[in-house]
Amino acid sequence: MKKGLFALLLVGVLVLSVVASGCIGGGGETTTSPSPTTSSPSPTETTSPSETATTPSETATTPATTTTPETECGSGKVVIWHAMQPNELQVFQSLAEEYMAMCPDVEIVFEQKPNLEDALKAAIPAGQGPDLFIWAHDWIGKFADAGLLEPIDDLVTDDILNQFAPAAQEAIQYKRHFYAMPFAAETVAIIYNKDMVSEAPKTFDEMKAIMEKYNDPNNEKYGIAYPVNAYFISAWAQAFGGYYFDDKTEMPGLDKPETIEGFQFFFQNIWPYMAPTADYNTQQSIFLEKRAPMMVNGPWSIASVKDAGINFGVAPLPPITKDGKEYWPRPYGGVKDIYFAAGIKNKDAAWKFVKWFTTSPEVIKELALQLGYIPVLTPVLNDPDIKNDPVIYGFGQAVQHMYLMPKSAKMGAVWGGVDGAINEILQDPANADIPAILQKYQQEILNNIGG
Structure with a gap:
């Protein structure tokens, strides 16, 4: 230059x-x-x-x-x-x-x-x-x-x-x-507070151990700060081979066993360590106020992290080990x-x-x-x-x-269906029938795209 x-x-x-x-x-x-x-x-x-x-x-x-x-x-x-x-x-x-x-x-x-x-x-x-x-x-x-x-x-x-x-x-x-x-x-990644977590978790087991250590909801402290919507939790829906939408077939995949497994994984293994809200601003504030050791967010959030004076690092969401195989969370990008x-x-x-x-x-x-x-x-x-x-x-x-991120014009009909499913699950995450809910919204998406 x-x-x-x-x-x-x-x-x-x-x-x-x-x-x-x-x-x-x-x-x-x-x-x-x-x-x-x-x-x-x-x-x-x-x-x-x-x-x-x-x-x-x-x-x-x-x-x-x-x-x-x-x-x-x-x-x-x-x-x-x-x-x-x-x-x-x-x-x-x-x-x-x-x-x-x-x-x-x-x-x-x-x-x-x-x-x-x-x-x-x-x-x-x-x-x-x-x-x-x-x-x-x-x-x-x-x-x-x-x-x-x-x-x-x-x-x-x-x-x-x-x-x-x-x-x-x-x-x-x-x-x-x-x-x-x-x-x-x-895309999104883990942004972690180095004063609370010296090194980024390299496996999901390490990530879960950190969440367990810091989770203290009675004192409004949590294991992780994580906005919840179709974009942010796509990483887990797509971790085991599932997907919201396949660009090649132009068909949704909410009812695929792999997608269902990903949703269940998120709500069983991450949601319990979060403040019980899906709201972006609330979740980000929890991390910025140092009430959680980690946050899942994108590069657009870094200035706020710096302004909060947090000594931070950035790392990918870590892989899950299951039956001897490694599965990487795959967030939309x-x-x-x-x-x-x-x-x-x-x-x-x-x-x-x-x-x-x-x-x-x-x-x-x-x-x-x-x-x-x-x-x-x-x-x-x-x-x-x-x-x-x-x-x-x-x-x-x-x-x-x-x-x-899918390129097909039909993807526009998918977002609302996925967020609808998430909102219904959030009404009672511990007892929600996730397979039934995802199958319901799979059909809704098919109807909306004329499938």
């Missing part, structure tokens, strides 16, 4: 001194997710912790160890629509300015759209849409089915694709077509994409910029160190500075076990 530009970038980020964003979707637009990672009720439909942006890492920046691809330059104007937070936008604009300095015939223009989805759906069919837009990968199904995306199959070659983590490769394609390029990911809009006016220049942005180790490393984004470009995942950053590295390890 150019030293002068980077100095300005760093100063700008420090002056802003913003708080956590988690916003895989790109920032300020909170639809139904706390991060707005997705247009679904993923992390929280009722809480929106992602109104703030992940704090910049305090790791010193050094040049990436890999070689940046040779810059290819187009010409003309490239318009990018987004819903990013101000601190995110500043970093993106600074990187775009660096690109424009190398490619003086190109103009990169970012346009903020507070209600991005509605704006795109209105503008693209009328021929007034952008060249590119930024959001999570889970829009790809409904936007492609609606004819709102431009395929880039002829541009995404194997040598480009293979630079990314497998989940990121999967996140940019739908029904055998490529429509976007990835640049980051997010999202991938940040740059999409190509149907009717794109400057595809050549747009592609060359996006290729540079998503495949340049220096760019992706900058996003990680300044915004806390979890890299999906493999060379950056192995960068020493990334490995030495406990937040980025901890969530990066969690990403390795995440279950990619």
Whole structure:
């Protein structure tokens, strides 16, 4: 990176001194997710912790160890629509300015759209849409089915694709077509108080022992702080091979024995050590007030943890050992994409910029160190500075076990059914007939998707 530009970038980020964003979707637009990672009720439909942006890492920046691809330059104007937070936008604009300095015939223009989805759906069919837009990968199904995306199959070659983590490769394609390029990911992990727990649990048995040690509900202290909704407990529903929805068959799986087992595991082995509320803000406050040694949350919560003065670490949810076999909890995760809009006016220049942005180790490393984004470009995942950053590295390890958020447009009918099942279980967790409840909502989801 150019030293002068980077100095300005760093100063700008420090002056802003913003708080956590988690916003895989790109920032300020909170639809139904706390991060707005997705247009679904993923992390929280009722809480929106992602109104703030992940704090910049305090790791010193050094040049990436890999070689940046040779810059290819187009010409003309490239318009990018987004819903990013101000601190995110500043970093993106600074990187775009660096690109424009190398490619003086190109103009990169970012346009903020507070209600991005509605704006795109209105503008693209009328021929007034952008060249590119930024959001999570889970829009790809409904936007492609609606004819709102431009395929880039002829541009995404194997040598480009293979630079990314497998989940990121999967996140940019739908029904055998490529429509976007990835640049980051997010999921949930354990955030633990090092003054209470010296090391993160490496197995679920260790995690349970910690919960048992600290659980003291009579004094409003608990073994773990854990928001409860379809997004957050997906890790356990999908731990034993179950799932809410299968992208390949486009069918829900709440009634699968493996899914039922995962739900039962959560309510038998984790819920008893929690404050008896599903509320996101209440659960987070318990950890921030040091009334629990651990919290399950995403990168968007880190600024609040820092503000609370907690000496913390981040680690993946640990594996369960059963019948001699290891089962990793698989929380839903999202991938940040740059999409190509149907009717794109400057595809050549747009592609060359996006290729540079998503495949340049220096760019992706900058996003990680300044915004806390979890890299999906493999060379950056192995960068020493990334490995030495406990937040980025901890969530990066969690990403390795995440279950990619479904891309099918039918997933929109699934969230309500899963949350309905959870809410019914929560009426009496100790005595709930979990198999019957999940079977009931399986049928509801099938009815809603016309299955």
